[in-house]
Amino acid sequence: MSAGPPKPPHRNPVLERPLKVTLSFTDSCNLNCRHCYADCSATPKPDELSAAEWCGILDRLEADGVIGLYIEGGEPLHRPDFLDVLRHAAGRFHIQLRTHGTLVTPEMAAVLRQECRIATLLVDIMGPDAATHDATTGVPGSFERATAGITAALAAGIDTQMLTIMTRWNVAGLQGWVDLAARLGVATVGILRPYPLGRLKRRWAEASLSLDEMHAALEALRLPPGMRLMQSWHPNNGNCCWQTAAIDARGNSIGCAYLREYVHLGNLREVAFLDTWNHPLHRELRSGAVTEACGDCASSQGSHGGCRSTAFAFHGRWDAPDPFDRATNNGVDLRVLPKHPV
Amino acid sequence: MFSPSIRYSQAPGLRLRPVRELGVCVVFAAEEARLYRLNAQAWLVLALCREGLSGPALQAAWREAVAPEDAALEGRPAECLQQAVELLLARRLLRQDGVASQEALAEAGGGDG
Numbered sequence: 001m002s003a004g005p006p007k008p009p010h011r012n013p014v015l016e017r018p019l020k021v022t023l024s025f026t027d028s029c030n031l032n033c034r035h036c037y038a039d040c041s042a043t044p045k046p047d048e049l050s051a052a053e054w055c056g057i058l059d060r061l062e063a064d065g066v067i068g069l070y071i072e073g074g075e076p077l078h079r080p081d082f083l084d085v086l087r088h089a090a091g092r093f094h095i096q097l098r099t100h101g102t103l104v105t106p107e108m109a110a111v112l113r114q115e116c117r118i119a120t121l122l123v124d125i126m127g128p129d130a131a132t133h134d135a136t137t138g139v140p141g142s143f144e145r146a147t148a149g150i151t152a153a154l155a156a157g158i159d160t161q162m163l164t165i166m167t168r169w170n171v172a173g174l175q176g177w178v179d180l181a182a183r184l185g186v187a188t189v190g191i192l193r194p195y196p197l198g199r200l201k202r203r204w205a206e207a208s209l210s211l212d213e214m215h216a217a218l219e220a221l222r223l224p225p226g227m228r229l230m231q232s233w234h235p236n237n238g239n240c241c242w243q244t245a246a247i248d249a250r251g252n253s254i255g256c257a258y259l260r261e262y263v264h265l266g267n268l269r270e271v272a273f274l275d276t277w278n279h280p281l282h283r284e285l286r287s288g289a290v291t292e293a294c295g296d297c298a299s300s301q302g303s304h305g306g307c308r309s310t311a312f313a314f315h316g317r318w319d320a321p322d323p324f325d326r327a328t329n330n331g332v333d334l335r336v337l338p339k340h341p342v
Numbered sequence: 343m344f345s346p347s348i349r350y351s352q353a354p355g356l357r358l359r360p361v362r363e364l365g366v367c368v369v370f371a372a373e374e375a376r377l378y379r380l381n382a383q384a385w386l387v388l389a390l391c392r393e394g395l396s397g398p399a400l401q402a403a404w405r406e407a408v409a410p411e412d413a414a415l416e417g418r419p420a421e422c423l424q425q426a427v428e429l430l431l432a433r434r435l436l437r438q439d440g441v442a443s444q445e446a447l448a449e450a451g452g453g454d455g
């Protein structure tokens with residue numbers, strides 16, 4: 001007799017202290033993407049944490065038991081003092097670095113590998129060709145430089161993965177994007193859901209697809225042998241809230257980089273990181289206390305609840321179902337972003 | 343296995359992060375820039391070998407640390423020790439060195455001065 005579909009856990013695993021933290025190192029960048037979640041500017045804002053402040057935070061995170069860093073921006077490599085901070089973290093943390101790749105020259109790749117000892121480089125490529133990618137970044141030549149960056153990183157022996165955000169602007173080119181990854185020698189690719197944040201929020205109606213269109217695009221993909229695809233839709237709904245923590249460029253503890261516009265748990269210039277981890281809202285976000293969750297995704301991931309960022313964006317409640325999952329979409333049209341007070 | 347002439351010790355450059363609430367230990371191996379998640383048995387072996395132990399000393403320390411009726415070991419504590427050691431060796435988190443050759447090296451080094 002079948003036991004029936006697995007039931008989602010009522011609560012997520014409880015972590016007393018964080019294992020991994022995302023650092024949104026800067027809100028500056030040399031590109032100008034029309035979807036930029038961080039709404040980046042060409043120069044860092046004056047209130048961003050200094051390199052010395054970041055190093056102090058790293059020491060604190062290590063003492064608090066953090067073992068993994070996911071560093072993104074903006075574009076971290078755009079800030080001249082970033083390598084000082086990265087060297088400070090080298091050998092102490094497992095480091096994943098997200099970049100747009102245009103600043104990864106062969107010399108930089110050697111530094112990242114040998115001195116900074118990063119584990120993984122994740123490079124955003126927004127389409128299969130220069131026409132699509134450069135139209136997104138607003139900078140002609142960025143595709144050529146980004147793909148050269150991937151080649152340099154692979155040649156330096158860095159585990160290099162390619163990421164993209166699925167939008168109406170690039171969905172027709174997703175197979176070409178996969179084929180590009182294969183030509184470059186990238187073995188792991190990630191297709192990410194779009195988040196209504198920053199500039200993409202302002203162009204949401206133009207950029208977003210329906211959930212059916214997103215799934216159809218994923219299902220049509222043909223992966224070359226040996227390539228691994230990471231994607232954040234059913235049955236891999238992003239159930240990562242239970243272990244997440246993030247710090248933005250000004251030192252705000254924000255729970256997750258995708259919660260940057262909704263959550264402020266305290267500024268690390270004034271409060272201790274662990275106090276923000278124990279903030280009641282952060283505890284609630286990690287708990288999996290939601291009104292509906294997807295059983296299939298829970299059984300594949302050992303946690304449940306779906307993404308709190310997209311749930312909040314579409315429903316304005318922390319315990320709402322995640323509309324990016326088929327099981328909990330409940331008829332929400334992802335192309336229409338409701339207005340919620342934040 | 344577990345010969346007195348073999349010494350087991352943690353590989354250099356490991357950072358162990360126990361996650362007691364989940365019953366696992368996450369290990370960062372700096373040399374390879376990799377993270378591993380160890381179950382309780384492998385975690386125990388790695389902790390016991392922090393300073394280095396001979397095979398029989400590891401067996402004795404393991405016996406002392408695990409209760410014979412520990413349900414997680416399914417009544418096979420010796421097999422579980424062996425499995426944990428093999429897993430750690432395969433992941434290069436544990437080193438096994440010949441005691442005899444170490445002594446020979448020490449003696450050779452002692453002759454330098």
Ligand code: SF4
Pocket residue numbers: 028029030031032033035036037038039040073074075100137
């Ligand atoms: S590359 Fe990234 S950080 Fe830079 S503008 Fe584009 S989205 Fe923003």
Ligand code: SF4
Pocket residue numbers: 238239240241242244256257258259306307308309310
């Ligand atoms: S808000 Fe979404 S992306 Fe962020 S940790 Fe939660 S599930 Fe993951």
